[in-house]
Amino acid sequence: MKAEQKPAKIGILTVSDRASAGIYEDISGKAIEATLNDYLTSTWQAVYRVIPDEQEVIEATLCSLVDDEGCCLVVTTGGTGPAERDVTPEATEAVCDRMMPGFGELMRAESLKYVPTAILSRQTAGLRGSSLIVNLPGKPKAIRQCLDVVFPAIPYCIDLMNGPYLECDEAVIKPFRPKK
Structure with a gap:
């Protein structure tokens, strides 16, 4: 990591009526944070939110995480x-400038190895400004399975948008970056 580089800000957004109401603990958001801690060796800061399943609230929170907080990556x-x-995919599409359908396609393909109901999932990803937003399923086990297959492309995607350089523990996850 370059000495002058600030910690990368990464938004972690749990969308759940029950978790946001305190009916149960948000284990899904914590699973994202734990996975990112396993992957990343560069300094990063989690910007964590738990909100209800309300499209307007999701849209406003995604916009805030990117526009106000400066997150280079938001994982929902x-x-x-x-x-x-x-309605998380609808909210994501509403706030993104461009969609990245390959993320959802790859996550569903991976999830189908474990459960036939993976075809019911509508994960997606998109770009807002110079930030990447990735929608994951709600089950902690599925979160890790999905991140394991898409994360190798994420650091380079962020590089291409002039974001912070994300360094990874290559014994855990090997990001793809073209040879110079």
Whole structure:
């Protein structure tokens, strides 16, 4: 890491009516944070939010994490299924300038190795300004499975958007960056 580089800010957003109401503990957001701690060796700061399944609230929170907090990456969990209140992908699409459909395609393909209901998941990803937003499922085990397959592309994606340089523990996850 370059000495003058500030810690990368990464948003962790749990979308859950029950977790936001305190009915149960947010284990999904903590699973994202633990996974990122396993992956990253560069200094980073989590900007953590737990909110209800309300599209306007999700949109406003995503905008705030990117525009106000300066997160180069926002990873969401929850709200990606077929239930009526599962609107995280719609909120993500509403605030993004461009969508990155390959992320959702790859996550579903990986999840299908474990559960046939993976086809019901609507994970997606998109770009807002110079930030990447990635929607993950709500189950902690599925979070790790999905991040394991898409994260190798994330540091280079952030490089291409002139974001902070994310260094990884290559014994845990090997990011792809083209040879110079």
